[in-house]
Each structure stands twice: as structure tokens, then as C-alpha cells.
Amino acid sequence: MTAPQDFRLTSGSGEVAPLWARCGHAPLEVLVEVPMPSATVRLAAPGRPSWIGRGETWRHAPARHALALLADTNQAAGPVRLLLAERGRRRVLAILGEADVSHPWVVTGWLGWPDTKPIGSQGLRTREALAARSNDYWTLDLAARAIGFGPTDVAHAPPLPWWAGISVVIPARGVHDVLPGVLHALADAAARLPAGTPWEAIVVDDASDPLLSLPPGLPRQIRLVRSDTQLHCGGARNHGMARSRYGLVLFCDADTHLAPDYLTEHVARHLLAPNLITVSLRDHIPAHLPVPAQAPDGSRDSRVSAHYKPGRLGLVPVPEPVTVHPIRQTRGFRDFGNGRRLGPVDLPFMVKGNNLALPAATARSIGFPPDFTGWGPEDVCFAAKAIARGSYVVPVLSTGVFHREHPPRSGSAARRDAELAANLNRYAHHLDGRAALPWQVPNPVGVRR
Structure with a gap:
């Protein structure tokens, strides 16, 4: 889904910034207002309540009610408008633009809903929902421009408060040598928060x-x-997340050092939209060298450039050598939706467990798949379900992380590959599960009966 060709921009850069400051930098959200003969719908992003207005009266309504009205109405009563509002409240801060649409239902794709029916995608399997989801977060770009951030993946955002709080969850096993440096780097990043x-x-x-x-x-x-018993990476994340308290959750590996501006840069994006997964690139550093003083250089990250050879383990065969440049080829993942692949990789593959941030409500409602053991790709599987439910994957390129290089945690490359092959089978199974339902596994690992 891209912005309609006749979309008319009505809000200039910086117009909303003073008003937002007076609101205490409350979290924002984009709504699509659709006038119809019987009511006016303000549709919110997946996972958020929408608004339905009749006359001067507005009421919160479950998204399924708003979607039902859009599906049952053949024509809008006028142009639809894109609104920037204080999250969860009636207060509209700006009209970002408007457009004429052929059918009210088409606006669902603007906010991250699968561009398909049945309503709410309750019946879709995860792979079907991925094929129906755009990752073109153009509405986020407009929101960022309206309050003066500039392009969301280039400009450094100012430090902004996140009163709902931030929880960082770090799964750790046998990392006695690197954990102190990781935690001190985290403390330095937290010290930069307002x-x-x-x-x-x-x-x-x-x-x-x-x-x-x-x-x-x-x-x-x-x-x-x-944990007295080994839960593996995804299970350990779930264990920590169940004990977390705050509204934004960040997952970071125990061999990963956050850059000093990491938390402030990611918070700024989540203040603009309620359905994001934000990720940054990683810079690899040898185990015997200190963390560089300069910002991480993500040029070696596989999301910048990656070469795949025939015979690579994965869900998609590699028949011949291929080199891909995901960020450049997809305009910062904007064109990486609707099931598109570059070589053997797709949008969920852009989400790496070494660093990712998303709303805690989203993370808790999904959880990492409990049946994965050993190495990979529980983070990709988690991302697939989150995307299928309406999350945008947004790269934050203005910051990054350092990753300590180390031998395979599994003990050998052969054992690591065996773990990966088994987990890929689990991933394929979960792609056929219903996007809106919990993980379906016969005997979850780490669950005490």
C-alpha cells in the first residue's frame, strides 16, 4: 500500500510541534476519518480502539465495528482525511492530508491492516496475512514531518519522554565475560533519557x-x-517479559552493546505510532577488542548487504548465488511488504533478536514461540506473527548496536546448523497457524505443568 496518487497534503512541517509540546509530548496516533451517510468513522491502527461519530457525539468502538461499517458502505460521503491525534483521546492535533477513495475499505491498508477481508483478518493464516500486509509506513513519515522530525530514518530526534516507561529484557546464558560491558552500555543509554x-x-x-x-x-x-531450567532464547525473553512493568519493551541480546542514543532514538518513533517494531543495524567487534568510541557502523549488517550461496539453510531454496541490499532496495523496508522477497529473505527476516523494540501490549499478546530450542529463528517467527497482526517494521538508522563476535553457542557449527534446521520446520508450521490465535504447539518447551 502506498499513498494514493491524489492524496493532498494539508499540514506543513513543524505546525504541530508547539501544540504537542503543550500536551507534554503525549504519544500520538494517526487516524483515518471516513465520512459516511450514517456515521463518521475514525479508524485506528490494529490493536487500537477506533472512534465512531454520529452528529456531535463520538464514542470509542472496537475496531471490528469500524471495519464492519467500512465494509458495508459502498461509497464515502466525501474525501477521507488523515488525522494526527493524541493517542486514545479525541484531541486532533492536525489534519495531515485528504484523498478521494473508490471504496471506504481501501483506507485499512493505510494504517497497517491487511488489505483483504474477512474483517479483521481473524480467519487468515499467518502466511496469508503477511501476503496481505503492506509495510509502507508513509503515514508515519507524514506524522514525523508534521512535528519537525524530518525523515524518520535519517534525522536525529530530540530526547523525548516516554511516560509509559521502557523495559529492557536480556536473555543471558554463559555470558560472564561480556555481560558487564553490555549492562554498563545500557545504563549509559538510559542516562540519556529525559x-x-x-x-x-x-x-x-x-x-x-x-x-x-x-x-x-x-x-x-x-x-x-x-530460571532453574534452560528456556532457550525465546523462552527466556518470555520469562523476563512476564516480569516487566512498562509500556515499551526492548529485547537485546547479552552480547550486544547499545549505542548511547539508542533508547532516545527508538522512543521518538514509538511516540508517533502505536504499531511499530523498530530495529537498528549492528556493528560486529571481535571479542578481544574494546567497544569503539565512535557510533556503530552497520555497513556489514545483512540488512544492508548480504550474499547467499546455493545450499543455504532456510525456508526458501537458493538455486544460484544472489546478493541483496534490503534497506536500499526497499526504501527502508517501505516496499518490503505483501510477501515480497529479496533472494531468500523477507520482511520478518529483517527483525533480529539482537535489538528490537515494540509496544509491550503487542509483545505480551504474542510472546516468542515456546517450542524453539537452540539457535534461530525464534525472533523471525515472532516478527512474522506481529507483522501479520498489523505491526510495521521500521529501521532506525540514526543509531545502532555493537555485537560481540563469538564461536557458536551451540558448541560447533554442525550442531548449530542442526538446531537451525529443526527450528525452521517449527517456523514453517507456525506460518500455517492463524495469525490472530496463540502459538499452537504440542508440548511447549519450558512450560511447567
Whole structure:
């Protein structure tokens, strides 16, 4: 889904910034207002309540009610408008633009809904919903421009408060040597948050032997929880997430150092929309070298450039060598929706567990698949369900992370590949599951009966 050709921009850069500041930089959301003969619908993004207006009266309504009105009406009563509003409230801050549409239903794709029926995609399998989802987040671009951020993937955003708080979840097993540096880098990034921003970090010791411990000198917001049995990476993330408290959750691996501006840059994007998964690129550093003083260089990240050879393990065969440049070839993932692939990779593959941030409500409603053991790709599988339910994947290229290179955690490359092959089969199974339903597994790993 791209912006309609006749979309007429009505809000200039910076017009909303003073008003938003007076609102205390409350989280925002984009709504599509569709006038119809019997009512006016303000459709919100997936996972958010919409508004239905009759006369001067507006009421919150479940999205399925708004979608039903759009599906049952053959023609809008006038141009549809794109609104920037204070999240969850009636207050409209700006009219971003308007357009004439052929049918009211077509506006669903503007906000991240699958551009298909049945209403709400309740009956769609995950792979079907992925094929019906655009990742063209042009409405986010307009919202960012309206309050003066500039392009969302280039300009540095100002530090902004996130009063709902930030929870960082770090699965950790056998990382005694690198964990102190990771946590000190996290503390440095948290220190850059606006004063009073609630935050916490939960390190999940996934049955390490010997047990992990926190280094001295860390902020009290960082705490350690333990699992007596190995839950593996996804299960450890779920274990930590179940103990988290705040509205935005960030997953970071225990061998990954956040850049100092990482949290502030990601928070700014989530303040603009309620249905994002934000990711940044990683810079690899050898285990024996210190973390560089300069910003991470993500040029070696596979999302910038990757070469795939025949015989590569994956869901999609590689018949001949192929080199892909995902960010450049998809305009920052904007054209990476509707099931599109570049070589063997697709949009879910752009979400890596070394760093990703999304609303806690979304993350908790999905959880990482509990049946994955060992190496990969539980993060990709998690992302597939989140995208199928309406999340946009947005790269934040103005910041990044450092990743410590290390030998295979599985003990050998052969064992790692065997784990990957088994998990790819699990991933294929979950793609055939219903997007709106919980994971369907016969015997979830790590679940105590």
C-alpha cells in the first residue's frame, strides 16, 4: 500500500510541534476519518480502539465495528482525511492530508491492516496475512514531518519522554565475560533519557552454570532473575517479559552493546505510532577488542548487504548465488511488504533478536514461540506473527548496536546448523497457524505443568 496518487497534503512541517509540546509530548496516533451517510468513522491502527461519530457525539468502538461499517458502505460521503491525534483521546492535533477513495475499505491498508477481508483478518493464516500486509509506513513519515522530525530514518530526534516507561529484557546464558560491558552500555543509554522517564532492565539467567551475577555500580533499575531450567532464547525473553512493568519493551541480546542514543532514538518513533517494531543495524567487534568510541557502523549488517550461496539453510531454496541490499532496495523496508522477497529473505527476516523494540501490549499478546530450542529463528517467527497482526517494521538508522563476535553457542557449527534446521520446520508450521490465535504447539518447551 502506498499513498494514493491524489492524496493532498494539508499540514506543513513543524505546525504541530508547539501544540504537542503543550500536551507534554503525549504519544500520538494517526487516524483515518471516513465520512459516511450514517456515521463518521475514525479508524485506528490494529490493536487500537477506533472512534465512531454520529452528529456531535463520538464514542470509542472496537475496531471490528469500524471495519464492519467500512465494509458495508459502498461509497464515502466525501474525501477521507488523515488525522494526527493524541493517542486514545479525541484531541486532533492536525489534519495531515485528504484523498478521494473508490471504496471506504481501501483506507485499512493505510494504517497497517491487511488489505483483504474477512474483517479483521481473524480467519487468515499467518502466511496469508503477511501476503496481505503492506509495510509502507508513509503515514508515519507524514506524522514525523508534521512535528519537525524530518525523515524518520535519517534525522536525529530530540530526547523525548516516554511516560509509559521502557523495559529492557536480556536473555543471558554463559555470558560472564561480556555481560558487564553490555549492562554498563545500557545504563549509559538510559542516562540519556529525559529526567523522570521510568525504565528497567531484566537480565534473565537462563540456567547458567556457574550462575550469572550483576557487576557492581549499576543503577538499581537493572535486576537479575533466574530460571532453574534452560528456556532457550525465546523462552527466556518470555520469562523476563512476564516480569516487566512498562509500556515499551526492548529485547537485546547479552552480547550486544547499545549505542548511547539508542533508547532516545527508538522512543521518538514509538511516540508517533502505536504499531511499530523498530530495529537498528549492528556493528560486529571481535571479542578481544574494546567497544569503539565512535557510533556503530552497520555497513556489514545483512540488512544492508548480504550474499547467499546455493545450499543455504532456510525456508526458501537458493538455486544460484544472489546478493541483496534490503534497506536500499526497499526504501527502508517501505516496499518490503505483501510477501515480497529479496533472494531468500523477507520482511520478518529483517527483525533480529539482537535489538528490537515494540509496544509491550503487542509483545505480551504474542510472546516468542515456546517450542524453539537452540539457535534461530525464534525472533523471525515472532516478527512474522506481529507483522501479520498489523505491526510495521521500521529501521532506525540514526543509531545502532555493537555485537560481540563469538564461536557458536551451540558448541560447533554442525550442531548449530542442526538446531537451525529443526527450528525452521517449527517456523514453517507456525506460518500455517492463524495469525490472530496463540502459538499452537504440542508440548511447549519450558512450560511447567
